[in-house]
Amino acid sequence: MNQCDPPKENAGPESTKDHLAECPWCAEEMAEDQELMGLIQQSLWDSLAHQSPSPEVWDRIRARLPERKQVRWSDRLVWTWPRLLSDAVVVGLLLALVGLALLRPPWASKRDVPSLPTASQTDDQVEWRGVEEQVPEHVHENGEPTVSAMLPGGTGLFDAMTSEGLLNVGYLYRLKRGPARWEGPARPGSAVTGGSGARNLLP
Amino acid sequence: MGSDKELIARTQAGDLSAFECLFHKYQNQIYRTALGITGDHDMAEEILQDCFLKAFRHMNHLHGDYSLLPWLYRITVNLSYDYLRRHKWRSWLAPLEDFANCLIGADDSRVTSPEKQAEREELQALIRVGIADLNINYRVVIVLHYLQGFSLEEIAYVLDCPVGTVKSRLHYARKALKRRFEKNQRLVGEVVYEPV
Numbered sequence: 001m002n003q004c005d006p007p008k009e010n011a012g013p014e015s016t017k018d019h020l021a022e023c024p025w026c027a028e029e030m031a032e033d034q035e036l037m038g039l040i041q042q043s044l045w046d047s048l049a050h051q052s053p054s055p056e057v058w059d060r061i062r063a064r065l066p067e068r069k070q071v072r073w074s075d076r077l078v079w080t081w082p083r084l085l086s087d088a089v090v091v092g093l094l095l096a097l098v099g100l101a102l103l104r105p106p107w108a109s110k111r112d113v114p115s116l117p118t119a120s121q122t123d124d125q126v127e128w129r130g131v132e133e134q135v136p137e138h139v140h141e142n143g144e145p146t147v148s149a150m151l152p153g154g155t156g157l158f159d160a161m162t163s164e165g166l167l168n169v170g171y172l173y174r175l176k177r178g179p180a181r182w183e184g185p186a187r188p189g190s191a192v193t194g195g196s197g198a199r200n201l202l203p
Numbered sequence: 204m205g206s207d208k209e210l211i212a213r214t215q216a217g218d219l220s221a222f223e224c225l226f227h228k229y230q231n232q233i234y235r236t237a238l239g240i241t242g243d244h245d246m247a248e249e250i251l252q253d254c255f256l257k258a259f260r261h262m263n264h265l266h267g268d269y270s271l272l273p274w275l276y277r278i279t280v281n282l283s284y285d286y287l288r289r290h291k292w293r294s295w296l297a298p299l300e301d302f303a304n305c306l307i308g309a310d311d312s313r314v315t316s317p318e319k320q321a322e323r324e325e326l327q328a329l330i331r332v333g334i335a336d337l338n339i340n341y342r343v344v345i346v347l348h349y350l351q352g353f354s355l356e357e358i359a360y361v362l363d364c365p366v367g368t369v370k371s372r373l374h375y376a377r378k379a380l381k382r383r384f385e386k387n388q389r390l391v392g393e394v395v396y397e398p399v
Contacts, residue, residue: 036381037349043330044239044350053234053248058226061255065219 207271214262222262226255229272232351233279239346240283242335246290250282257282276351276361280343287339333383341376344369 020027205213205224213221233254237247257278258271265271334345347353347361355373359366 039326039330041349043327048235048239048350051235051238052231053251057248057252061252064256
């Protein structure tokens, strides 16, 4: 396209047609292009439109189809057994996990937090002070009752040890003298229960 | 012969005669497309064979409303790319003229005078060499558009690329052919008007 202004880029077919009607150079170039396209089409058509594959092609295809059908079962076995094996392993693992979850051993039901010692275990080493505040009650995900206690170092969550259904929460201080027999949880204080509490926090 | 839908359903049920009907229905179109792209009779036959074997293998994935021919073209074009890549040595051994000669099979029944025939043959030979010389991406769109009469959208489906890409490839292919054509015309002109 030379010696004239090309049509605007966004111009539609109508304006292109108008332009071609007015511009002899573009019209000439368009005619040349169309002639070339005709030549390409004609050339391809003349050279390819009468070509045909040899009749043996179908015979070759036909010969390979039943062969593939016959070996299909054995092929499937050969190529799929590793996948079947891995599937079986995965299913086995899943079943084992489900079994473990259902038939949980007694040790698995205990929480990581160690159980607190009974009063008789700590009598000669710790002294007790009652907690006046109301202690909220929780039920742990494994079904065991737990309590959280407001202690000097913060709030702690503990296993609730029941004594005839009564719960009393206090916090203990380690005595400075003598080694502690019990290694308590690494928290500033521990809640323990006794049977003489006034409040029954359990349901 | 039955509709494609019916033939596909019968093939899926294991009827090989239905598959044979499909083969005979489309073999020429597939073969000519492969020949137009590769320029090699043997390769085109291998592509045709592989195309139908592949189609048979995946026939169960075809749904009733699925059009078979575009799918076959897609397989053909992909196989043509693979074959040309694998058999590059063939194109090194075979000169360009061989590719063009392979495409020669002109129907001479419409040509009346020997002069016209010669002129036409010369032009077509020029075009054939031009097409054979094109990059494979351009050659594919030229064959699909001008031999099979595919629209830009249909070519985009077969090649699995955007319509804009097809448009640009077609544009550059035409441009390359035009350049070759003009160059040759100029050479012919120089020879003709050379002062004695």
